[in-house]
Structure formats: structure tokens, C-alpha cells
Amino acid sequence: MMWSFDSLWQKAKLYMQRALAAERDGALFPFWATLALEFLGRATLARIHPTLLADPEGQAGDNLFYACGYPSPKQPRSIMAKTVFLRCQRVVADFTHSEGDFCLALIDRRNRELHTGDAAFEDYGTQLWLAEFYRIAKLLLHGIGKNLIDFVGNSEAGAAEEMILAVEGKAKKTALDAIAAAKRTFDALGRSMQNERQEQGSSKAVELRKFGSIIISCPSCGARALLSGKTVSASEPRLEDGVILQEHVMLPVRFQCFSCGLILDGHAKLYGAELGGQYSITEEHNPVEFLRIDVGSYFDPADYFEEEYGND
Numbered sequence: 001m002m003w004s005f006d007s008l009w010q011k012a013k014l015y016m017q018r019a020l021a022a023e024r025d026g027a028l029f030p031f032w033a034t035l036a037l038e039f040l041g042r043a044t045l046a047r048i049h050p051t052l053l054a055d056p057e058g059q060a061g062d063n064l065f066y067a068c069g070y071p072s073p074k075q076p077r078s079i080m081a082k083t084v085f086l087r088c089q090r091v092v093a094d095f096t097h098s099e100g101d102f103c104l105a106l107i108d109r110r111n112r113e114l115h116t117g118d119a120a121f122e123d124y125g126t127q128l129w130l131a132e133f134y135r136i137a138k139l140l141l142h143g144i145g146k147n148l149i150d151f152v153g154n155s156e157a158g159a160a161e162e163m164i165l166a167v168e169g170k171a172k173k174t175a176l177d178a179i180a181a182a183k184r185t186f187d188a189l190g191r192s193m194q195n196e197r198q199e200q201g202s203s204k205a206v207e208l209r210k211f212g213s214i215i216i217s218c219p220s221c222g223a224r225a226l227l228s229g230k231t232v233s234a235s236e237p238r239l240e241d242g243v244i245l246q247e248h249v250m251l252p253v254r255f256q257c258f259s260c261g262l263i264l265d266g267h268a269k270l271y272g273a274e275l276g277g278q279y280s281i282t283e284e285h286n287p288v289e290f291l292r293i294d295v296g297s298y299f300d301p302a303d304y305f306e307e308e309y310g311n312d
Helices: 005-021 028-048 062-067 081-091 097-115 130-143 148-152 154-168 171-187 191-208 267-272
Strands: 213-217 224-234 238-240 243-256 263-265 279-285
Touching (some): 005 148, 028 081, 028 097, 081 130, 154 224, 154 243, 263 267
Antiparallel strands (some): 243 279
């Protein structure tokens, strides 16, 4: 049965796994996530009854009969994605017109990606959609008796919950007020002092950058500043050109500008300042150190050096 709850739920999870395996800053992450969200919506309807997925077109009712378990003389047709999310508004608690609009905006990008020359998911940073995606996915999951861990796994679920709290919280005003205050103070400086502060602050940000941090532009003064995050998940190590590489997905939790003094602590404030999107970093490891290989147990270095003469 193509419209059974189990088959649709498994497909939603499969597509979400593909999304989470993709680069967070790339186009495939939102693409696969959009497909996963649609199948999560379809699974939600199928759990009530597959007939909610049947296209009612035609008096013969072939699609409806198929949904009820009868064989169909032709390929059964299901409803469009737009209808899926309209029906979810009827059956899922707190899934309103606003949530439906968000889902349809993602579906529109998917359609443009698949049916036009538009690269609809390029430059579509996670700060623009991921937190709201998780919030809506949680509503649908609750409707089918599942949770975020079932959908995205343990490591991602914790970060997803933080992002949802940020969406639902009131940290945006606090963050924007802090940015505005830092900008007023910086703008009051003379041009020469501003340039000096930006140069020194940018250099300090680069100097203090460590694992998990990236350099971004300060929303207050435009200087280079430090955005730090915590690891959400890490890929399996892979060997490439003699170096072991490992991709880490980071959730931003702190911003600091050494030029104007702006500091934003906590993911909620960063989300409010539109700096809360997940990002990826690549960590390089020396294979010998990473695998804790005792080189001496494999060969004797003395065997690889000729004995010196004339020094005795």
C-alpha cells in the first residue's frame, strides 16, 4: 500500500537522514528536508486514514477505493502538497494557516528547483528556515505520536529543541536593542578611531578564533567578529590526501565583536539577530595521532638509516 502510514513515515525519515548527511550550508540540506516535511505531512494524514491522501477526481472513485484497500485499474493519484498541508490544518493541533504557508513556501522552492532553471535552494542559509522547520515538524510529529528524536536522532534533536525555544522566545528585541546600542556608541566615534577599532578588533577576532568558531561581519559596526558554536553532530572520519577529515555541524551560541564591544550570549539572542543558522566546519587530523598508532611497534627506525663511518 503506497499510502500506508508506515511506508510514508519511513520515507520521511529516510529523506531527513539524507538532509542531515548533506552540507548544512549547501543546497541539498534544505532540498531533502523539504521532501521529508512533505512526507511527514502525508504520514500524518495516512495515520488517520489513507483516504485523506486520495485525489477525489472522477466519479468512479478509483483513488478512494484504492485508499480503502481495493485494487485500482490504473496508477492511483494522491493529493497535491498544497492540499496535504491544508488538511493538516484540520487534524493537527496548533498547525494553523501560518504553518501551512511556511510549508508551501518550501514546496514552492522545491518546485522551482525541479521544474525550472532556478537554483532555488542555493544561498538559502539555515538561519532563514531551519528553526521554523523544526518547530512545525514537531507539531506534525506530535500528531502521529512521534518526537524529534524519532525523526532526526539524539544529537540533532537537542539542537532542534534549542532552536524551537529561540523561535518561540522573546529574545529578538533584546538582541536588536543590544545591536542598536553598540552601533550608536560606535557611530559616535570619529572616523579615524572607528577605523583603528575595526582594524584592531578584526585582528583580535582572527587571533582568538579556535575550533568551532567562524569569522563573520558584525551587524553593528561591520568589522570582522567571532561567532562560536557547539557541536551538533560529526560525520564519520574519512581519509583524503593523507589527512583524516571530519565534518562538524555547529549550533551558534555566542557572538563577540572586539571592535564595538557587542556581545550576544545564547542561541535565542543569536536567532533573534538572524545569526542563529547552523554552519559546518571541517577538522583535519594527523592519521597517526588520530588513530593513536604506535609507529615504533611497526618498524625499527634504525633499519632505515645507514651506519655512519669515520666518526669513531
